[in-house]
Amino acid sequence: MSKEITHWLDDLLAEIEGIVVRRKSSRRVRVDVPADALPALLELLQGRAGYIHLSAISCVDWIKEDEFELVYHVWSYESHSLVSAHIRIAREPGVYLSVYDLYQPAAFFERDIHEMYGIHFEGSPNMEKFILTEWDGPPPMRKEFDSEAYINEHLSWQNYNPEWLQELVAEGGGVIIPPEEQRFSQKKK
């Protein structure tokens, strides 16, 4: 039965213009669509193929290509399969449509993405702060946000002082790992 549904799904997806369907496995499909075709795709998937569960919206910042990638993961309880719909939107102004009217849980995902990446979703019920309620800096997950520069400016830093550990080592405890072995990037090849 699940095979039938899979074939039927492929036929259904072919109805949308500019779509690229890549079947990753029997239960996982990757779909790339133009940004303006996504609401139609989700409506088809939800209304005619039983993909009623929006499990996540993820966001990727492709700073070199000046684009954001949004990935909508929808799950079907009938065919036990996941469709990931990928779209690309321009980084500036970073505005997209909300899918709240199709999937209500989208409100939380969109609020989270708005907070972390600064993308504005038109029609989303609430674009207030979600987790970073006491944060007034730029959206921290954007690639141009330099986390290391931020902490150097705002927070002080102390080394894991080896002298401080000597006491422990004298007692037979503690492990001192030199920095070139702690960080993978500094390891000798």
Added chain:
Amino acid sequence: MGSIKQIPVVEAKRTNPLARVFDDLVRFCRSRSLFILHYCTGCGAIELPPAMTSRFDMERLGIQPMVSPRQADILLITGYVSIKTLKRVILTYEQMGSPKYVIGICSCTVNGGMYWQSYATAKKLDEYMPVDLYIAGCMPRPEAVIAGLQQLMDKIHSGEASSWEDYYRNYDYYLGNQQKLFGEDWQTPTDVISEAKHYDLLSEGTLGDHTRLLEQHQKPLEALEMRLGHEQEEPAK
């Protein structure tokens, strides 16, 4: 004969020969009955249930968890403190009655640990509150936690664990670091300066530029509204 005023006044000394013995006894008793505040940040808290329960059994040392900060002696910081959490940790710390002790568990409290590059976590805990003892490791096993607690008990008994006095003596320094991180209008409901006077610990470092800044921004605290039942007041028309 000179008047009575000419007789030099010798400052009252503790004449009780047993005072030192009593002090020692008090410190001994204090170190044998410690309550840990049940406030866990970060991931190191996962090592506390085994340390508390039957395998390692913290209670044989006289250490127990306690639910309210007013009755607790030890504040355990078990792992990274995000900046949001740090505000709550400081509020909690100030609510605890003196003498109080702070233990930083895990490497995150020393320098941020694996979150060294994160914008959201504070790196050095001892900038914001005085820390008595660090238990390093990521994360320390219950044996290490127990060993650390025993060390704290020894320090309390010998009178070395006096970092809570440091918070009153150098309040300006700690407040300055807090203001740098949380903004200039940062204030807590506890009046630390009055407490410092109460404990007779007011010193040069207690007052300074940062406490002056606090006075400028300080808003008077309002009493919480008390209501009985679930009735809601109707808005005035």
